[in-house]
Amino acid sequence: xxxxxxxxxxxxxxxxxxxxxLVTYKTFVRQYLFNDYVVYQSRELSNxxxxxxxxxxxxxxxxxxxxxxxxxxxxxxxxxxxxxxFSVVVKNDSGENIYTENIPENKIHNDQIYYLRFNASRLxxxxxxxLTVNSQGATRASLITVNPRENEYxxxxxxxxxxxxxxxxxxxxxxxxxxxxxxxxxxxIVLLILILIAMTYLIYIYNVKLYKASFGIIVLIGxxxxxxxxQFSVPDEYTHYLTSYSQSSIFLGKKAFDEHGNVLLYEDSSxxxxxxxxxxxxxxxxxxxxxxxxxxxxxxxPYISRAPxxxxxxxxxxxxxxxxxxxxxxxxxxxxGILGRISGLLLFGILISYSLKIIPKFFEKVLFTISILPMxxxxxxxxxxxxxxxxASFFLFAYxxxxxxxxxxxxxxxxxxxxLSSIIIATIKFVYLPILGLGLLxxxxxxxxxxxxxxxxxxxxxxxxxxxxxxxxxxxxxxxVHESNTSSLIDYNTYTVSQVIQHPLREIVIIIATFQKxxxxxxxxxxxxxLGWLEMNVPALQLSGFLMMxxxxxxxxxxxxxxxxxVKVCSGLFSMLMILIVILALQxxxxxxxxxxxxxxxxxxxxxxxxxxxxxMKDLLTVKAENTNIILFYGxxxxxxxxxxxxxxxxxxx
Numbered sequence: 001x002x003x004x005x006x007x008x009x010x011x012x013x014x015x016x017x018x019x020x021x022l023v024t025y026k027t028f029v030r031q032y033l034f035n036d037y038v039v040y041q042s043r044e045l046s047n048x049x050x051x052x053x054x055x056x057x058x059x060x061x062x063x064x065x066x067x068x069x070x071x072x073x074x075x076x077x078x079x080x081x082x083x084x085x086f087s088v089v090v091k092n093d094s095g096e097n098i099y100t101e102n103i104p105e106n107k108i109h110n111d112q113i114y115y116l117r118f119n120a121s122r123l124x125x126x127x128x129x130x131l132t133v134n135s136q137g138a139t140r141a142s143l144i145t146v147n148p149r150e151n152e153y154x155x156x157x158x159x160x161x162x163x164x165x166x167x168x169x170x171x172x173x174x175x176x177x178x179x180x181x182x183x184x185x186x187x188x189i190v191l192l193i194l195i196l197i198a199m200t201y202l203i204y205i206y207n208v209k210l211y212k213a214s215f216g217i218i219v220l221i222g223x224x225x226x227x228x229x230x231q232f233s234v235p236d237e238y239t240h241y242l243t244s245y246s247q248s249s250i251f252l253g254k255k256a257f258d259e260h261g262n263v264l265l266y267e268d269s270s271x272x273x274x275x276x277x278x279x280x281x282x283x284x285x286x287x288x289x290x291x292x293x294x295x296x297x298x299x300x301x302p303y304i305s306r307a308p309x310x311x312x313x314x315x316x317x318x319x320x321x322x323x324x325x326x327x328x329x330x331x332x333x334x335x336x337g338i339l340g341r342i343s344g345l346l347l348f349g350i351l352i353s354y355s356l357k358i359i360p361k362f363f364e365k366v367l368f369t370i371s372i373l374p375m376x377x378x379x380x381x382x383x384x385x386x387x388x389x390x391x392a393s394f395f396l397f398a399y400x401x402x403x404x405x406x407x408x409x410x411x412x413x414x415x416x417x418x419x420l421s422s423i424i425i426a427t428i429k430f431v432y433l434p435i436l437g438l439g440l441l442x443x444x445x446x447x448x449x450x451x452x453x454x455x456x457x458x459x460x461x462x463x464x465x466x467x468x469x470x471x472x473x474x475x476x477x478x479x480x481v482h483e484s485n486t487s488s489l490i491d492y493n494t495y496t497v498s499q500v501i502q503h504p505l506r507e508i509v510i511i512i513a514t515f516q517k518x519x520x521x522x523x524x525x526x527x528x529x530x531l532g533w534l535e536m537n538v539p540a541l542q543l544s545g546f547l548m549m550x551x552x553x554x555x556x557x558x559x560x561x562x563x564x565x566x567v568k569v570c571s572g573l574f575s576m577l578m579i580l581i582v583i584l585a586l587q588x589x590x591x592x593x594x595x596x597x598x599x600x601x602x603x604x605x606x607x608x609x610x611x612x613x614x615x616x617m618k619d620l621l622t623v624k625a626e627n628t629n630i631i632l633f634y635g636x637x638x639x640x641x642x643x644x645x646x647x648x649x650x651x652x653x654x
Contacts, residue, residue, distance in 0.1 A: 003205055006630065010201040013634075014194065017641065021190045024645065029186050032652055035179045036070065036115065038282045042171035044147035049076050050161065050168060051142045052086065052135040058160040059131045059170040071131065072113040072173030074144035080106050084137040088116060091130045098129075105141060113173055128157075131172070144171045179281055182652065185288040189224060189648065193641055196220050200633050210629065211356035214368055215349045217633075221372055221640055222345040226381040228647050230283040231271070231337045234532040235602075238272070240383035243308035244316045244340060245269060248323040263305045268326075271295070271333030272305070278533045280654040290334020315385030315428045318343040344387035348380045351391050355398035360405045365553040365632055366614050367398060372636055373546060374528040374538075374643055375604050386604065389428045393435060393608035396421035400438040401615075403446070404567065410446045415456055419463055426464040427471045431581045432608045433464055437574035441567055495587045511583060514598040523547075525603025526610065528643065539646055545639040553632065554618055572616030578609045 050057060061071070071090070082105040090099040099118045108114050133143060146169040159166050199220065203213040232238045242263040249256035255264055265272055271290065289295060322343030326336035352371045356364045370376060371394065379386035399417060403410060418439070425432050439457060447453050500507050527546045529538035582605050583598050590600030606613075 006201065006204055009634070010197065013638070014197055017193065017197070018190075020645075024649070025183075025186060028649060029182065029652060032281055033178065033180045033182055035281065036175045037177045037179050037285055038072070038173050038280070039176045039286065040174040041072070041282075042146045042169075042173070045074075045171055046145045046147045046168070048168065049142035049144050050159075050166075050170070051140075052133070053139050054135075056132065056134045056162055057143065057170065058163075059133070059172065060157040060159070061129050061131050061172065061174075068174055068176055070115045070117040070175035072115045072175065073133070074111065074113055074171050075108050076111055076142050076144050078105050078108045078110050078141045079139070080110075082106055082139065084135060084139050086139075086141075087132075087134050087136055089132045090116075090118070091132065093128055102136070105139060108141075111144070115173075115175060117175070131170070133170075145169055146171050179285045181285050181288045182281060185227075185284045186648070186652075188288070189227065189644065192220065192224050192227075193644065196224070196637060196640075200637050204630055204633060210364055210368060211353050213633075214356050214371070215353040218349040218352060218372060218377075219345060222349070222377050222381045223342065224640075224644060225374070225377045226338060226341050226345065227287060228284075228644055228651070229378055229381070229532055229534065230279045230287055231334075231341070233279045233283070233534065234378060234382040234384055237383050237532075239306070239309055240316070240319075240385060241272070241337070241340075242305055244319040244323055244383050246308050247316060247320045248327065251320060251324050252327060258304050261307050263308055264302045265305050266302045268331070268336055269333050271337060279651050281652045284651065287334060287338075290332055291338070293332065293335075295332035295334055309385075314424045315388050316383070318347040318388065319383050340383060341381050344383075344391075345381050348387065348391045351395045355395050358402040358406065359398040360401055363401065363611075363615065363618065365629075366550070366618070367394065367611060369549050369553040369632065369636065370394070370607070370610055370614075372640070373526075373607075374531060374542075374640070375526060376607060378531050379604060379607070385428050386607075388424065389432070390608060392421045392424040392428075393432055394611065396425065396435050397438070397611045400435070400442075403442050404438065407446065409448065410442070410456075411448075415459075419460060422460050422464045423467040426468040430464070430468050431585055432578060434574045434578050434581070435608070435612065436460055436464075437570060437577075438567070438612075441570055493593050494589060495591055495593050497588060499593065500584065500587065510587070510596060510598060511580070513596060514583065514601070517597055518601065522601070522603040522606060526606050527603075531647065534647060534650060538643070542639055542643050542646070545635070545642075549632065549635050549639065550614065552635070554614060568616050568618060571612045575609050575612040575616060578612075579606065582606065582609075 073088075075086075084105045085102045086105065086108075088099075088101050088103060089097055092098055099116070101116055103114065103116075135141070158169050161168075196217070199216055202208075203216070232241065242265075245265065246256040246263045249264070249266075254266070258264060271286070319340040322340035323336055325343075326339040331339065348371075352367070356368055359367060376390060380390055381387075396418065399414075399421070403414060403418075407414065418436075422433065422436060425435070436457075439460070442453060444453050447456065524538060524543055527538075527550075528543055531538075583601060586600045586605075587598045591598050
């Protein structure tokens with residue numbers, strides 16, 4: 001009877017999901033299939049436009065796809081009543097005109113893209129063409145240009161103005177057919193969700209243990225998030241990708257940097273040329289084409305990007321392995337990028353599964369729920385070093401609880417695993433090392449040596465700090481050799497350590513004001529968004545639902561828990577310490593010295609701390625129930641489905 005009820009619930013969910021998917025496709029997705037497929041578009045626009053009156057503009061354009069069916073230009077201050085025309089000519093490298101059009105000014109919409117359409121068969125991949133634009137009469141209109149900073153991230157050549165070199169570049173777009181493959185991408189996501197529902201049903205019916213079930217659930221949901229949150233749309237992912245790619249080049253014996261320490265990108269990374277920080281429907285089409293091996297993007301030579309992050313290899317080693325494997329196999333840029341992301345996801349899934357196997361039973365549901373939060377998966381399924389950081393932090397937390405409660409004697413392997421986890425955390429973000437504080441609660445009798453507990457703690461501190469100093473020293477030596485020309489992200493003075501120490505009362509006021517203003521934002525950002533540069537506010541229903549799942553996982557089935565008060569108090573104190581360190585770190589590294597609140601803190605920075613926060617809150621409530629996994633599994637799956645479709649509809653509708 002129990003299985004019949006679950007079967008009925010699952011079938012109802014499948015039917016509702018399929019009907020909803022079909023309605024969404026027919027009423028929403030289908031209308032975008034024949035939209036122009038924009039394969040390249042300037043990202044950061046400048047306020048310094050180029051006036052068109054009495055001016056001849058010549059803009060070099062590199063074709064980065066197998067074909068090009070049009071070019072888009074952005075005009076500003078056009079006159080809808082003007083009888084003037086703009087002359088547009090496209091020339092090849094021999095100076096031959098291959099396209100000419102006179103555009104009436106009154107047909108152009110102000111600050112919107114105007115597309116020129118022509119025969120793609122006359123264009124060659126990798127060839128530099130020249131776009132010339134000039135006004136045939138008097139006009140107040142101008143061409144919108146690209147922020148010069150974009151030159152750091154891709155090939156954007158400066159234009160010529162009246163045959164003189166300029167420091168400006170025209171903002172243009174490249175079209176390559178339509179978005180018909182969006183249909184295939186959409187139904188691929190639907191198929192993956194159906195597999196997820198079926199897998200969840202089988203896991204429950206066959207009573208699969210949570211630690212075994214977690215791997216499949218994490219990886220499958222993670223793959224879906226890998227697809228719907230396109231490459232480079234996670235904050236700073238492009239820089240993290242460059243760091244992974246440069247380490248992959250070193251691993252493969254290729255030249256990784258130019259003389260300024262900027263990363264050299266080879267032909268297999270051509271997708272970075274047309275990356276979009278703020279994804280649109282075009283990203284899904286590009287992703288699907290790349291996945292099926294029909295990647296349209298080509299470059300004929302290595303090109304220079306920007307400097308990578310000065311961080312040790314621990315932060316990227318699964319992504320580096322994935323990227324290197326993809327390059328060895330000769331995959332295209334999209335496939336290599338996704339393989340690198342999935343490599344980080346697989347490591348996370350494996351270690352979380354093992355963590356759930358060893359962690360005390362009273363906390364396994366909590367750790368599982370944290371591991372599949374949307375923000376957790378976004379970071380894990382990206383090139384951000386948070387992927388490895390979250391993996392190491394959650395594993396260290398689980399292993400320390402295992403040593404406190406379950407393990408009878410501490411052996412060398414236990415010490416080695418804790419040490420390795422600590423070193424990884426220290427070399428990425430040492431602010432999370434207080435997780436080791438749980439080790440203070442391991443009973444002394446579990447150590448074979450008389451003073452083994454003290455010696456192990458001292459060894460961990462020394463090795464963690466030592467590894468951090470060694471990595472920083474190696475990075476310093478490397479960057480002294482390479483003088484990078486990448487500009488700094490900030491151009492103002494931040495707080496200093498001495499300012500914080502010398503004004504303790506002001507510091508207390510600043511911290512209190514920061515939490516008063518941003519606590520709600522920190523919680524929502526830590527749980528489910530906004531995800532990356534999707535620029536979507538997470539629907540309140542999803543946010544509330546994931547919070548409910550977290551609190552539900554905290555409930556105890558029995559009134560008497562194994563956990564003692566000392567563990568909860570210790571966990572709470574070290575959680576508060578790490579939160580304070582995170583706030584101070586951002587105050588010193590990012591906050592202007594005249595600000596009365598700390599800026600730059602994001603909710604995801606607290607995810608490595610969340611298990612310890614919830615450990616301190618454990619057993620506040622008890623419930624009388626049997627086999628509560630059904631609510632945990634199906635509740636999370638339904639929430640993820642609604643979140644996935646919210647993301648799809650927002651991105652597709654752009």
